[in-house]
Amino acid sequence: MVRGYAGKFLEVDLSSGGIKDVTFSDDILRNFVGGRGLATKILWDRLGSRWEEIDPLGPENIFLVLTGPLTGIYPGSRVCVSGKSPQSNGIIGSTLSGEFGNELKCAGYDGIIATGKAEKPVYLFITDDNAEIRSAEHVWGKEAPETIRTLTKEGLELLKRAGRGAEKIKEPAMIYCGPAGESRVRTAAVMQKISHAAGYGGYGAVMGSKNLKAIVVKGRKPLPSVTSPETVKILLREVERQLLERDRLRRWGTGYGGYEVGARQSSEPVRNWQEEWHDEKRFGGPKFDFRYWVKRYWSDFNCPVACMKVAVVKTGPYKGAITDDPDYEMQAYLGPNLGIFDPDKCIYLSALIDYLGFSGINGGNTLAFAAELYQRGILTKEDLGFELNWGDVEAFERLARMIVKREGIGDILAEGTYRAALKISEMKGVDVTKYAVHVKGVEVGAHGTRSGLDFNPIAYACSPQCGDHTSGVYDAYNDARIVFFDSAVVCSMCGSPLIWDFYKAVTGWDLTDADWCRVLGRRIMHIQRAVLLLGGPDIFWRPEIHDDNPPRFYEPLPSGPYKGKTTDRKTFEDMRKQYYEAIGWDERGIPKSSVLRELGLEDVDKALDKVRKQ
């Protein structure tokens, strides 16, 4: 058996209730590794021939929860969720941290493949080599705290009944969707703990569409055995040593960026990206630190970095809000982007968004989009039922709850920024897509391109993960490395050049950086690219139009030290052209036949013929 893998995957047909184990050949594992890579393989093999017709929120979609050979062993343990994305209609490998990945492996599974749709709300309970489907009606509609509390208690009860009884059993780990996912809000996240989210892709909505509230798992076995345990131990020590040196990241998490990205780099979303600069010294790491952080170092299994922090609001109207950090993205999207410069309010909103199982980045983007439409008089008080002014946290809470319940205008906004923009344009007879800050249906991360100091002009536009800031592209060779982290499934913030040695010591397979970047990683990105172009069923992307930045990114910056600067169209087009060439796409951005064949993707090539003819 291949080392580093538990050796089997759990496949659950939620329609029939059927549960079985499936395996993949060594060859497939070797080529696609796990996580994001294996997700593209599974989805392409099973859905590829009908890709355009598959409704991401229909029972034909597949919900994948995958680990990789390094999950649990390499510092920074994560799981990858995937499926056909209700945001991009392509495939996004979305990862989240927590104990779920290593628990699943200790339970004897490398991943979960959930198909079909349960008749009533259910959750999956997995223990050593065993799984059962249980009713989740009692937690359906519940926010994070109650879901976690109830299912943890229930899980412990079940474990106790099955175990020896006398001893305390450690709680199981779980992933779940919040009310947002249940309502199939396209920006719903898959959640773990209280604030750990896989936000990109909208896979919370996929869980909801399957009536799958949660997956709870406890594994009592050791992590899978590896090829050279002694080497792994040495490498683990060495990577840990390297990570322990990352002092700024350890001390303040990504929250240190809050002030920096806004004031110094002029690259932070402010009022739906109308500006990217603010000099509000109330924001940024240290400001949260001494006032809110009750835990300055908060980790998940096997992470020496602890870039998370537990923030609690102790007094005032927002008292009792608990969230992590908030990290830079949450600070930006649920702060300045909504015209909020008060950390109390930002933490409150961050906690709320998590409890609802909404993605903070994507959902925060939609909230700001609505507020800009209100600012411009396109959406009115009559449309909303209340005023939606910048900085009004109560109004944003109301709107978020309306979206999650799909009430009134919330029903439209639940479709995500771009789809909502299309509907509202039609409804109002004005083009509002120019205010929608997304790339191919995925709301962009909180890093702009205009000042030229942060993200490069093609980072989002050419990425197979679209607006995802964790996989922005720059050059066709090096970009693939992130795909490895998402496939091995480990945290990319814990990156080290030793990862290839690590991989070899675990699996016994020799893999060089060059092989990965030239062939394996590139193959995965090409499958992602192909399905993105195939698209459907509601929205299709054309590279000549949609491999682009949001229109806003071409407006000159209105304020700050980089006032007047904007993304240069010519530079963008040159870079895009070079990128296409380097990665092997034709001048229209469609993967070339010769390249796909070289990568062994003949069937993908054939499928793209119809796109080429358009």
Next chain:
Amino acid sequence: MSGRRETILWIARDYLKCTGCRRCEIACSLFHEGWIWPEASRIRVFMLVPGIEIPHFCSQCHDYPCVSACPVKALSVDERTGAVIVDREKCTGCGVCIRECPGNIPFFHPGDGKAVICDLCGGDPQCVKVCQEAKFNALWAVREDKTGWGSYNRKLFAQPPEEITKDVAMNLYGEKGEEWI
């Protein structure tokens, strides 16, 4: 008494500082089991409420109720360190030590079903090393006088994880902490 001060080793803990990295579990299982096996680690970090992580392991009660209760005398106290040592040949997995421990700390090894209790790694605690190395300082080693004079009342740390969770949740989350439990 001879001139040498007789001491025992003990691991003090600060629950407020535990990050939940579980590197202690990893270090413990690597040392004792040869591979990463969180469920077989002598130190187990409970997270009954997110953000409230409780490292749970033997605190070496001065009167060692587990040792005196064991019907087959499988438990003994290491003279040098003060750790409880399990004789795995003798242990029958009856569970008396677990019931007698005020913190329900011992548990059955997921492999052979016998009781597992922290043995202080023979005097060189691995869990402390990794916690300290990361500057988390949730665990640290204490050497204290065997006579008990001026020492910790270690037994106070032998509490079930639920109890400790309650207190820590109140400390960190205030009133909200109550709701979580």
